[in-house]
Amino acid sequence: MNICNVCQKPSTTKCSKCHQTYYCSKECQKKDWKLHKKSCGKNDVAVPNIASGPFLPGMSEILTDMMFNMDIGTPLENWNVPDFGKEYAMKYPHENDRIKFLNSARSSLKALQIVEKVFDNDIPNLPDPKKLAKRWGELSENLIKFLKSPRKYGDIFTEKTKRPYVGDKGVGALSFSNMPKGCISLDQGKTHVAVGFVDLDLLLRARIMQNDHSVEQPNKFIGYEGSIFAVAKTNVIKEMMIVKAPIRSIIEVWFSTVWTIETLKHFENAVNIVLQYENAPNNKPPNPTKKEIHPKVRSLISHWKKSIVTPKSRQEAHKLWVKTFNSENATLTIIANLIEPRDRVQAVRHILTGEFPLMDDQQEKNLFASITMFNCNDGISPHSASEFMFQMMPMDAILPQNKRKETPFLNAIYNFLEDAITKIFTWLSPPVGKTEAIEIYLHYQTVNNDNSELLASIRQLDPWTISWSNICDYFYPHDFHSLLRACSGENTVHILTSMNWVTEVFGAHIMEYDSKIRRKIFIEAQNMISMTGKYKDPSGYFRHTKVIAHPYNIGDMGATLMVKDSWQDYFFKGQDLNIGEVSFVPYSHTHKTHTLLNIYFTFNKKINAYTGYE
Template sequence: MNNCYVCKKFSKTRCANCHTTYYCSKECQRKDWKEHKKSCKILPVNEILDKTDDYEEIFNETDDDDDETDDEELSDLLSNIMLLQSLKNASNSIEDLLLLRFLMNAGNSMEDLKIPNFGREYAMKYPYERERIQFLNSAKSALNGHQMIDETLNNNVKGQFRHTVKRWNDYSKELKDFLSCPRKMGDIFTKKTKHQYNIVSGGGYAQSFSNMPKQSLSFDQGKVHVAVGFVDLDFLLRARIVKTMNSVEKPNKFIGYEGSVYAVAKTNVIKEMMIGKAPIRSIIEVWFSSVWTMKTLKHFEDAVKEVLQYGNAPNDGPPNPTKNELHPRVRSLISHWNKSVKSPKSRQEAHKLWKGTFDFEDGVFSVVANLAESRDRVQVARHILTGEFPLMDDQHQKNLIASITMFNCNDQISPHTTSEFMFEMMPLDYILSKNHRKIIPFLKAIYNFLEESITKICKWLSPPAGKTESIEIYLHFQFVTNDNPVLQASIRQLEPWIMSWSNICDYFNARDFHKLLRACSGKDTVHLMISMNWITETFGAHIMDYNVERRRDIFNKGQKIILVNKFIDKSGYFRYEKVITHPYNIGDVSAMMLVKDKWRDYFFRGQDMKVGEISCVPFCHTHKIHTFLDIHFTYNKKINAYTNYA
């Protein structure tokens, strides 16, 4: 029987350490503590999980004094025990050891970040989802490790294999030679091996949506935009069509080339849903959500049938850029989806499959921890754990199915194979400035932005009578490389006004990349791109490249830069003072400013051209990477490379 050891009354609560002895109250536990502490031991995490009835109501006493531990501390204690056990069973990376040290010596060399108890908040809304609640509590405990700022910055990382690989994305003899030689801040590791993106993906790579922010662009009416590595249509969300002295009276053309079979197939279906005037919510579900409504399934099926009417693109040659054509591999995937709509998986299966591909990263939950409103923390945690957008809590279970595009693919295509989240592509500076935090939840603000933006694109694709703003979209499975001169000529003949390249520059040596861009350029083409990996070839772009004495100063400057960036969130959805994130993310914001011009000089060296701008993308809570460089330029010295930005 579950009776109190002291007074024999029925009890549901037990000692938090050994979890074997029942007490009905803290008073009874105190009476027995002097004897009980002699045999009290912490149980392994698996025994805790097996025996815990209600971890929010566990008593604990730690010494002979009458100090009482409140519920929040007790909940944290259990989470810490679980995390300690998992760390003991894992490889001892430097991050793991630092976190283990923190949990065993909490209170030393710490900065109080006041991390919200988002696990408890989630439990108030979803009290029966025990596994998810425990997961969130573990995530909160992991975030506690970020409080050890001084210990992290004072750490000597020289010669540590895991840090070197993660920092440089390399561990070659050439890198070791580079690091062992005398060097100065801003020196470039020019011998870094670059794996071309067509070799990396082979067409099977499947991002569910873009993972980087895009600029707001003005498209001159009647001009051509060529998007290489487009992933989805996120470039059009904030774009506008304008009339200038360069405009012509005909539709704009958005022509995409992508090395992912999945991205081409899915985005063509979404385009047809837009043309077919499917409900905006259904378009959003297919684009972003792990779970769909039955209504969305019907509109998806109709769009799939439309796409299957496209012509056939060559199997081994460039497609006609301004025709709707399907490569055989793309057609195979869409045909598979057409069959899959007859037997969709359930919402429960969607959650299980989403979880199965989830890589635990405490950086993901820092987005939750930095939100100002408890309401938003619960909703964002729910999205992270389930992949639903919008959240489907208002829908009947029988009305919900698993996303066909995420969970019903063929040819070993696996979308969402890593922890990817739609937040990474969202332009928060635009979204949050148009909403009021106290009235509009964070997820609703994002939904409102998507609804408004997608409605605009739908009107461009099927313009009302008398409207001249229109666009034609053609999306092709094709790698744009230096060994494909026929495709290069095909692009060049389009006279592209703008060419966007995603982060494909990260897969090329600078000289080879410029060779490719010149081969594709029209006489007035402006090129846009983002580099994610430039810090992996620039000494001084990471805070730990500096002497210990300078790191704290660099870190503090990074905090100030982030605080200045608060202007993107005037309504205050997020915290910007004492941001909860890994110290590297804050320090690198400052470190990148010290050397980005060195990388710029390296990237443009030897090019006879009009150099454009290389700017830092402002710190954003929803980005995994906080060191993006936004790049735009033209090879035509007579035009202004800045005129295409809104």
């Protein structure tokens, strides 16, 4: 018979952490805890190493203390994390390593719920330097001074270190954008300048509108990027669109680790076209409306042309893809929150292999590793950190257009891309007798305050709109507005997104609030997700109540609502301009960051700062 470790009475209740030591009551468990905690869990799974938040050294012990202070037999509310490892094993029974990985990942997700217990408890104000650096993006004397000084919610860390947004001489390489874009209206005949474009995702939802400002000529989309890889790859994709390569092949080159042999042929054809572009100047701005490529871009594309002869295998692509992935990656919460087992298996397959669309229906001999992702030169290394296509997909545009019971989740994404790319096809290569609706020119150039000749070149274009991705995160506000003024035409509207604004504001993290109100902030954020989910996902691809996610991701959504206006005032302080809007991007399970701010404004106070964002 099992007996209590303290009073020796019969007991059927084990320690909920180690599952080895018995206690007859909560009182006996508390009496024994000082001794028992030294050995508890030594032979079992430890409290997980939570990946974000300002935890202290020894926080695992604090969390465990809190668990043991709960009533025995009263477990945490069951998140009902789906057994996606078992589901995957039913379709891919021989992939033992992947199945083991998924089972471990599921355990990590279940353990995340423990973090929520700290919301209702005060913890010592001695943050772990590693967690502090993760929260604020740095660990400096200025930050410590800021945190130690008297402060209130909404106070700005004005001395935050700002690093150059392109400090790697162009070798940085995102395979695709890592955040969703809104729906932008391009006035007919006007010029849009895209700074830091990464790819053509801004055009996926764009519309060309006719109004009083319209001109009867093609729109011009002129991109400037500090990444050699982004300029090279996107020029090739653009040419694939112009010659109307199969949409599937374009999607594979844009997003997939694995290509079909047909895609390889269409890619080679587009590469040959781009290599016919003229050379852009090496040390000065290019002609913005001319097909030119910088010598460094030409070098990479020429390397791709040579690599086509001996491509890597599908198996090699899978191995290279997973090297940067780990079980703590937040992308796994996407899987846990999908409703249909069918969708979970497909999404897991994509996450583990990087294939899109999935290649299970293709013959192995006709499949090859992506040339752009795995065959680069001069130190360029795409997918050198975890990146996933889901992060850039605008779910508020995709999910309402599909029915969950009829259309698998990955198919819904494919349908969106197919329709959007078809639209761009028509713009670039209209039917016979129709004029082009848009011209696209993409250049390797760094847009900053030191490149005055380039800034003057952009200003001469008199751009109607300029998009800046999240480049504002790398500048102090005064310097950033100086940059924008130097580029602006008379009526230019600027469009930007901030991902890192939360690292500048005290009160943007739920754990910076008093424990008495954390629970309220958390519940209000959960309610907000539930309400917006009904409109964004009417068919119910995802769960929107009892969301499986790091509790801080949920709590911070509520916290940031309380300090957003303070950051906005700081960002626009001293600027004479017309603010259109500073608004949150609605929560989505697929976002990399859940506190994105979309911002647009103009320096011309006589016009409305309106871009058509929806």
